[in-house]
Amino acid sequence: MVLAPEAQDLLFRRARTANSFAPEPVTDAQLRAIYDLLRWAPTSANTQPLRITALRTPAAKARLIPLMAEGNRAKTESAPVTLLLSADRRFDEHLPRLLPHAPQMREMFADPQAREAAADYNATLQAGYAILAIRAAGLAAGPMLGFDPAGIDAEFFPSGRRHVVLVVNIGRPGVDPWFDRLPRLDYAEVVETL
Amino acid sequence: MVLAPEAQDLLFRRARTANSFAPEPVTDAQLRAIYDLLRWAPTSANTQPLRITALRTPAAKARLIPLMAEGNRAKTESAPVTLLLSADRRFDEHLPRLLPHAPQMREMFADPQAREAAADYNATLQAGYAILAIRAAGLAAGPMLGFDPAGIDAEFFPSGRRHVVLVVNIGRPGVDPWFDRLPRLDYAEVVETL
Numbered sequence: 001m002v003l004a005p006e007a008q009d010l011l012f013r014r015a016r017t018a019n020s021f022a023p024e025p026v027t028d029a030q031l032r033a034i035y036d037l038l039r040w041a042p043t044s045a046n047t048q049p050l051r052i053t054a055l056r057t058p059a060a061k062a063r064l065i066p067l068m069a070e071g072n073r074a075k076t077e078s079a080p081v082t083l084l085l086s087a088d089r090r091f092d093e094h095l096p097r098l099l100p101h102a103p104q105m106r107e108m109f110a111d112p113q114a115r116e117a118a119a120d121y122n123a124t125l126q127a128g129y130a131i132l133a134i135r136a137a138g139l140a141a142g143p144m145l146g147f148d149p150a151g152i153d154a155e156f157f158p159s160g161r162r163h164v165v166l167v168v169n170i171g172r173p174g175v176d177p178w179f180d181r182l183p184r185l186d187y188a189e190v191v192e193t194l
Numbered sequence: 195m196v197l198a199p200e201a202q203d204l205l206f207r208r209a210r211t212a213n214s215f216a217p218e219p220v221t222d223a224q225l226r227a228i229y230d231l232l233r234w235a236p237t238s239a240n241t242q243p244l245r246i247t248a249l250r251t252p253a254a255k256a257r258l259i260p261l262m263a264e265g266n267r268a269k270t271e272s273a274p275v276t277l278l279l280s281a282d283r284r285f286d287e288h289l290p291r292l293l294p295h296a297p298q299m300r301e302m303f304a305d306p307q308a309r310e311a312a313a314d315y316n317a318t319l320q321a322g323y324a325i326l327a328i329r330a331a332g333l334a335a336g337p338m339l340g341f342d343p344a345g346i347d348a349e350f351f352p353s354g355r356r357h358v359v360l361v362v363n364i365g366r367p368g369v370d371p372w373f374d375r376l377p378r379l380d381y382a383e384v385v386e387t388l
Contacts, residue, residue: 001227002332007201012234012327028387033195035385039378040206042325044339046376052385060388098377121359124315128322131236133206138196145238145315165315182240183292184233191229191246193222194254 011132016181018140019075020174026056026081030137038133043126045105046098049091049119050126053084053156063155068167069146079142079169084152085130086162087123089116120165127166134170140177142169205326210375212334213269214368220250220275224331232327237320239299240292243285243313244320247278247350257349262361263340273336273363278346279324280356281317283310314359321360328364334371336363 001008009015031054043049055061061077064084068076076082092109099105109115127143134141144167152164195202203209225248237243249255255271258278262270270276286303293299303309321337328335338361346358 001231001330003201003204003231003330004198007197008231008330010197011205012231012323015234017236031385031387032381035381037195037197037202037206039384040209041322042211042335042337044337048379048384050384054385054387056387094379094383098379101373121318124318125322125325125360128235128319129206129326131319132323132326136195136197136202141236143236143238166319179295185242185288185292187226187229189288190233190242190244191225191248193225193248193250 011135015135016140016178018142018169018171018173018177019179020177021075021079021140021169021171022174024080024172026139026171030139031081034130034133034137037136038126038129041126041129043122044118045095045102045108047091047095047118047122048098048126049087049089050123050130051086051088051162052130053086055082055084056080064152067148067151067155068144072144072146075142076144076167076169078174080171081169083130083168083170084156084164085123085127085166085168086157086164087119088162089119090161091119116163120163123165131168134168139170140173144168205329209329210334210372212336212363212365212367212371213373214371215269215273215334215336215363215365216368218274218366220333220365224333225275228324228327228331231330232320232323235320235323237316238312239289239296239302241285241289241312241316242292242320243281243283244317244324245280245282245356246324247280249276249278250274258346261342261345261349262338266338266340269336270338270361270363272368274365275363277324277362277364278350278358279317279321279360279362280351280358281313282356283313284355285313310357314357317359325362328362333364334367338362
């Protein structure tokens with residue numbers, strides 16, 4: 001490993017999914033720093049479909065809470081900021097600027113089904129980068145899939161061009177913030193060499 | 195940012211998608227170190243569906259090359275190791291061990307369609323972690339989506355329980371290894387605060 005041990009700990013080894021948060025706010029500067037890091041990680045054909053909606057005000061949170069699974073409501077209320085990570089299914093509108101040397105790539109996304117699959121796939125890849133970028137900022141991430149996706153899309157993205165792929169609470173860990181570390185699969189169960 | 199600037203550069207800012215590779219081999223110890231890092235990053239319900247097939251021998255590479263898009267063949271031949279990242283769609287068999295406190299979660303994956311969607315989603319999230327873990331090991335990653343997915347599944351995963359989500363060349367960068375850096379979306383285009 002070239003990455004320093006303390007960085008390995010910060011991003012992977014000691015970082016934990018937080019289930020409670022301290023009241024300390026998450027600033028706009030922190031959100032900018034997180035995006036300024038994650039945006040450099042790669043997406044296919046440089047599509048960058050990830051969009052981020054940061055919910056901070058009580059009014060915004062109140063729109064989300066009933067759409068979360070019951071077990072995710074208290075922690076979502078306790079987080080200073082909750083991020084809706086969504087896929088922009090019309091990411092192709094930006095391609096002439098993002099991929100100027102390959103204008104023919106846009107034709108690959110002419111079919112709506114192929115375009116939506118590419119949007120959701122790349123936004124999910126970027127969600128992985130986002131979790132590590134949040135940790136890089138010294139914040140705890142609490143990613144959740146227990147929510148009503150159609151409800152969130154209708155409530156927050158009424159134009160129909162976005163689809164939520166992950167909801168992530170962020171902030172400083174609160175009281176008793178995590179469960180015991182769960183086991184991971186062994187190398188021999190995951191990796192084969194041919 | 196709490197993450198040190200050199201670690202930000204290694205993982206995000208200076209890291210680039212490599213399109214050619216030096217002949218220096220990638221060792222089993224490096225593959226183990228990469229997995230030992232990425233395995234700690236989170237998946238929903240601790241499902242960990244990602245599986246990795248590391249192709250190193252000429253015989254294994256020869257099975258893959260015709261299934262890659264033409265523009266991806268030369269670089270895939272030049273890489274000392276090519277990783278097939280796939281989703282194990284029967285990841286639920288491991289859940290009694292991976293999520294011992296919540297045996298009821300396995301019922302959520304009884305429906306094959308829901309189970310396959312969860313497998314592909316979480317393996318894609320883990321593919322994002324994997325790209326950063328490869329960079330953490332000091333190697334360049336060359337992720338590619340230009341391949342025949344049904345062909346790779348049939349050739350490498352004939353049992354039908356796995357589905358390829360990404361192919362990644364890894365190694366030291368070779369001659370003239372990357373294109374100019376492509377633009378990224380601005381903060382205001384990606385992030386909104388409510």
